[in-house]
Amino acid sequence: MELTLWTYEGPPHVGAMRIAASMEGVHYVLHAPQGDTYADLLFTMIERRDRRPPVTYTTFQARDLGGDTAELVKRSIAEAVERFQPQALLVGESCTAELIQDQPGALAQGMGYGDLPIVNLELPAYSKKENWGAGETFYQLVRGLLKGQIPAPGSPRPDPGRWRSEGRRPRLNLLGPSLLGFRCRDDVTEVTRLLASVGVDVAVVAPLGATPADLLRLPEADANVCLYPEVADATCSWLDRQFGMACLRTVPIGIGATVAFLNEVVELLGLDPARLPQPDRSRLPWYSRSVDSTYLTGKRVFIFADATHAIAAARIASQELGFEVVGLGSYSREQARAVRAAAAELGLEALISDDYLAVEAAMAAAAPELVLGTQMERHSAKRLGVPCAVISSPLHVQDVPARYAPQMGWEGANVIFDSWVHPLMMGLEEHLIGMFRHDFEFVDGHMSHRGETAASAPEAPVSGVWTADGEAELKKVPFFVRGKVRRNAETYANERGIGAITAEVMFDAKAHFSR
């Protein structure tokens, strides 16, 4: 038993939902009580999805437990198949259903759906979490669909350079992008452009936007790109083992990693190295060398994120922006080893934890000038008064921007430069503020780039006089509208020659202005 106040990851079935909701033509029947339907809002609110995730919940109740919950499961499956006509069906249970052991997956398989691929998801809710659930679901789905195509043991591994003899362009699969992942939508676009720049096509992107039929085509690519190891690691390893498909594991976030990624692509596919683009495709190298950035030198930065983004951020911060990384960690236990190695390279000990209070304490102890983290760290940093940029899930709706804002490739590096440096005071500005700080005109609110502290608006001059009960009532108005309510009440009192602003006057004014 473990006390949790806020959690980085949801339960594993939410990971499964991420896979189902990312794809087309997949439906997920989830044996779960009604409250678990909250998970829909993660997709419809945070990702602003225009449709519900393709999930049918059985929403069993206590009174069903005495009777036949298995019947309820079957009824839900039958209705879902009938209504949604999926090309593949995922069947699983949430934490509570796991305890009552109805075996919904087995029930589904016994319902005689013939050709419909059914994946029985067993995701242990009491020991695993969301990212693991996403990775496992993607793997089970790919395995379930492709198991009929596995080459005989001992078959030779396909040559990643075979595109040449087959007289076509080389092609790669992009595996791992999913809903509720960080900037996946735009990363796919950027990596597709990046590959096109060296003459490589994208075969299948999955799970984001893929259909079950697309997954059947995975082995037709020359190799896989494991874009997000949290989601795609198990699948890529399995495709490597069973289909002999090579896997590119460098995640192209940052200039160095993008260059390394392209080198790997070129080498693996046997392309002409002369085609490699120069890193000056991105503005980051020049911006980082430009004189204003001198002020970034040695800025203390604390990094905590999922493993993929934490490792990438540490490298960019230390090598490409000249920051000093003073803390590095991740909540992804599954990828802890890689994070530890990255930290060791920087002479740090990685913090592997899903206790955000421990992370906040480590953050405070490291005394950073910038925090790169998740939504959780954004809140912690705010409390500590340290500027923060969000670099990883878990997300808030504001981390799903309308504009094109990838993290990967050349444009991703531009986006990273802007979004990490903007929360800091810009170089010359910092210098000038230091110089003029003691002048009488100086107002703290001028430090507009620092953190999110807004200058408080000046109070309007007092006209009518507030009585004690009026003041008391005013205090109960939420602070962010209090100024307006106060001004309205005073205007109202002024116009009517009312001297004392009582609670009644305030309510009268409120009613008056609500017109």
Next chain:
Amino acid sequence: MEVLKESGQREVFCGLTSIVWLHRRMPDAFFLVVGSRTCAHLIQSAAGVMIFAEPRFGTAILGERDLAGLADANAELDRLVTDLLARRPEIRTLFLVGSCPSEVIKLDLAKAAERLNERLVGRVRVVNYSGSGIETTFTQGEDQALTALVPLLPAGDQRQLLLVGTLADAVEDRFLTLFERLGVGPVLSLPPRRSTELPPVGPGTQALLCQPFLGSTARALQARGVTLLPAPYPLGVEGSRRWFETAAAAFGIDPAHTAAVLDPLVARGQAAVAPHRRQLEGKRLFLLPDSQMEPALARFLHRECGMELVEVGTPYLDRTLQQPELDLLPPGTALSEGQHLERQLERVRAARPDLVVCGMGLANPLEAEGIATKWSIELVFSPIHGCDQAGDLAELFARPLRRRASLAFA
């Protein structure tokens, strides 16, 4: 009135969600859910923002070891509670909140509360209730929490009015002022603002429910000799007026005096509603089941804002508590109880209402289909009770329509 009873997939929160407003009401109480990561994630997602470093609620997440043996689970719970209270010395009442997993494995939280109470006597009171999704829907969590408090209320014979159900503090203050003007008193509240200041109850107590979802609390109070005053709920001008009038009549106040106090409020409230009525009049409304406040909202939006009611869904229809509201709905109103989500959405699509009141999971998908929506969760998080808030309440529904009318992309 005909009621369409449906069963199938429900799209509603479980009772744990009530913690989000209950914990704000009682700043000296902690709500400890004994459950799973799902429960923790639900509260986090429903609460929206993680403003507090250490909120006064949390989840004791069951692990595989707890499932292996209840003895261990109990020992673990005791350890966790001890640590928690050591860290939070200001806590006076600890609510142990049951969840689906704790109920399915039959972890006896009543026994745990008893055991902890013995140990913590004089320092912290431990109370338990269920907020599980297999037992409770959304607002029923508050009903269960208050029901658990009823046996702890001291006995008291004095003639008094008891307001039952969480109100925003500002609204409650306003109500207290008005009761004083009416000459009704003393007035006490359940839940109180300090968890240790539990109101006494007894045969002299007349209870007025602030919310329509407190059926089990109402019955527990009746068992303590409390008289329940049936009234419409204080939403909108009319509901608020009748609610106050009911209390005043029960306390033998001269109706002329009551009218003198309430009339100006009513006039002002109506004036505040009027501009929104212009927006809402004749518009067709579909309420999906969520908080059990749907009949009261439908009554307000129909009678005071002129909306047409396409369907009024409610997760559960407590006939006794809802009768005063049902009496005010137009004859033939399509009421539905329970939910079969897909069938209900088919009805929504077929009816093409002008406004749908629904949960956050459904709002954007319906908007994308071209149907305006209002999040129901705002109705339990915002101060909407009383004549003074009637304008604000109407505005909540008018805003989506006004916004749609004001947007143009061509």
